[in-house]
Amino acid sequence: MWNIRKLLEDLRNGAIDIEDALEYIKKFPYEVLLEKDSSNTIAFARIDHHRVLRRGAPEVIYGEGKSLEHLIVLVEAMKRAETNVLITRLEPEKANKLSIHFPEGKYFEICRSWVLRHKEVLSLKEGYVAVLTGGTLDIPVAEEAAITAEFLGSSVKRFYDVGVAGIHRLFDNLDEIMKATVWVVVAGMEGALPSIVAGLVEGPVIAVPTSIGYGAHFGGLAPLLGALNSCSPGVVVVNIDNGFGGGYVASLIHRRIVTKRTGG
Numbered sequence: 001m002w003n004i005r006k007l008l009e010d011l012r013n014g015a016i017d018i019e020d021a022l023e024y025i026k027k028f029p030y031e032v033l034l035e036k037d038s039s040n041t042i043a044f045a046r047i048d049h050h051r052v053l054r055r056g057a058p059e060v061i062y063g064e065g066k067s068l069e070h071l072i073v074l075v076e077a078m079k080r081a082e083t084n085v086l087i088t089r090l091e092p093e094k095a096n097k098l099s100i101h102f103p104e105g106k107y108f109e110i111c112r113s114w115v116l117r118h119k120e121v122l123s124l125k126e127g128y129v130a131v132l133t134g135g136t137l138d139i140p141v142a143e144e145a146a147i148t149a150e151f152l153g154s155s156v157k158r159f160y161d162v163g164v165a166g167i168h169r170l171f172d173n174l175d176e177i178m179k180a181t182v183w184v185v186v187a188g189m190e191g192a193l194p195s196i197v198a199g200l201v202e203g204p205v206i207a208v209p210t211s212i213g214y215g216a217h218f219g220g221l222a223p224l225l226g227a228l229n230s231c232s233p234g235v236v237v238v239n240i241d242n243g244f245g246g247g248y249v250a251s252l253i254h255r256r257i258v259t260k261r262t263g264g
Contacts, residue, residue: 149247189222194207211241
């Protein structure tokens with residue numbers, strides 16, 4: 001995190017000189033990252049260091065398709081800015097090589113998320129995000145949501161394989177589920193679970209449709225439309241397989257609710 005107050009205090013106290021301060025300031029509000037080849041220099045990224053100041057959370061790197069070289073430069077830039085790093089959709093081979101360069105990083109293979117914590121996140125002391133799945137095959141998307149919410153400071157409780165085909169599994173866990181602050185419900189097939197949960201709990205339900213299902217499921221379109229057409233009020237919907245989006249907005253809602261309660 002670019003801490004302007006600390007920068008000014010260090011300058012006043014003589015811990016850094018003017019040239020050091022200028023090096024920091026010229027990277028505000030974002031840092032241009034350059035790639036050189038034999039003929040020219042290309043700005044391949046502009047890392048938004050101020051996002052953590054504006055939004056309360058750092059920029060998140062979408063890893064799929066990015067080169068290992070670019071990922072290393074991005075992580076190094078965020079480390080220099082004392083920013084925690086979350087990379088989503090990162091292939092295992094690249095994650096393993098990235099962890100060689102940054103052994104303090106941790107890879108969550110089930111959801112292909114890579115996390116490097118440069119500093120402790122201010123954890124929310126009240127409430128938690130409940131992450132539910134209809135079936136076992138929805139777990140990778142659900143874990144992306146859970147890891148994202150935890151990265152942002154939320155506590156998470158997982159309730160997996162509680163789909164409507166065996167509704168008693170949901171009811172057996174209902175007491176703990178209902179105590180949550182916000183709910184992320186991940187489901188494929190026809191996507192009925194978000195509507196069921198929204199009819200039982202008091203608070204916002206974030207539906208994450210998945211691409212798990214048979215042919216007429218249309219790669220996640222059926223549960224997406226099911227969630228969008230839910231008859232239970234209080235359901236909001238993110239894109240197909242977008243566990244990151246579900247976990248991110250759940251943590252934002254969790255933080256707003258807890259902050260309002262505590263006056264913090």
